[in-house]
Every structure is written in C-alpha cells, then in structure tokens.
Amino acid sequence: MHGTVREKTNVVRATGTGTTSLSNGAGAAAVLAAGFGSFALGLIATLADKSAGIKSAMIFSKPTGPLSGVTTSAIVVWLIAWVLLHVRWHNRTVNLGRVGAAALVLLALGLLLTFPPFADLL
Template identity: 55%
Template sequence: MSEDLSSDASLPNGRGAAAILAAGIGSATLGVLALAGDAFAPVGHVLSIWPPSGPLSGVTTLTIIVWLASWRALRRRWRDRTIPLGWVTVASFAMLALGLLLTFPPFADRLQGR
C-alpha cells in the first residue's frame, strides 16, 4: 500500500518548529555551560554532579533538561499552529553556531583571555 502526498491534509509546521528551536536552545545551552564550567571554578564545581566525569556530567545533564523542557513548552504552544519558520530557522542555526563556537577550545580560551 502506498500513500500519495497530494491527498494528505497538511499538518501545521508548529511541532516541527518547536523541535528545531528547542534543538537550537539545547545547542546554545551546551556551549554556554561548557564555557562557564571551564571559565569559573565554582561553576565547574557545581556542575560536577557526578565526580568521575567532572563538570561534563553537569553540563550535559543540564543541557538535556533545558533542551527537553524548552521543547515541551514550545510544543504545547505551537503544536496546532502554523509558525513563520524563517525566524525560527535563523534563530536555531544562530544558537547552533554559538554552541559550536563556544565548545571550540581555541575560541573559548580566547574569550577567557588565555
């Protein structure tokens, strides 16, 4: 059995927009927390929620919490709506780029004046 798209009722893009923006938020959170844990010793100490893995355990756990919480909140608001995807995409990729930059050690070191 096959499905013909031309006969399908189109699903609003809200759920997809929520997933994309949340992925961007998660990416930026990862970068900001990685930098904060590296730049400030007290923050790094707090982020060491599982000492064998050090601050990385807190950085990744908090990132997952922020990512999933933002996804849930956005999905609730947008699930049945059509969202202007232009700004969602731009914001998501900007946050992804920020996250990638902040986790690149030479860039993070430069920000810290090392």
C-alpha cells in the same frame, strides 16, 4: 476558547483524499529547542571552564567530573524548551524563516562555544 478554534484552523485536512497537511508549529518547536539545547551546551561548558564555582557545581557524577553536569544541564534545558515550545506551537503555523534562522544561529554559537580556542577568547 477562541484561540483554540483559530489555532485549529491552521491544521488543513483534506479528508476526501485521505491526506493531512500538518501545521509547521511542531517542527518549528523541535528545531528551535535543538538550537536552545546546543547553545546551552556551549554556554554552560564555557561558564564551567571560566568559573571554579560553576565547574564544581557541575560535578553531578564524580568519576566523570564537570562534564556530567554540563551535559545533563544542557539536556534538561533542551527538553524543557522543547516541551514548552511544543505545547505553545504544535497546532499553529509559525514564521519558520525566523525560527529556523534563530535555531541555526543558536546551533552555530553552541558549536563555536564548544571549540576551546574560541571559548578562550571570551
């Protein structure tokens, strides 16, 4: 209860002017979840490439092959992360510098892991 009250104080409302200043929590949740989703995509793709067992488990649709499982799993990770982070942060003000840096690092790693010559080094 106390936590809820404290969280709501982070939503500044200037009702007199009709403007509303939203907290950055919802945006931070979306950004970090996108980072998680991107990283999950690169990681699962790399794991499927390295392990025959994981590659076989990723065949959700036979015509498309392992790509179907890799991408579906990454989307599931992304959406779950988004929902969980949104529920936790949507009314809060978070340290966006750290969250943004983490999200961009995850995105960069995800991008690198999708690049075959980089994944082959691992």
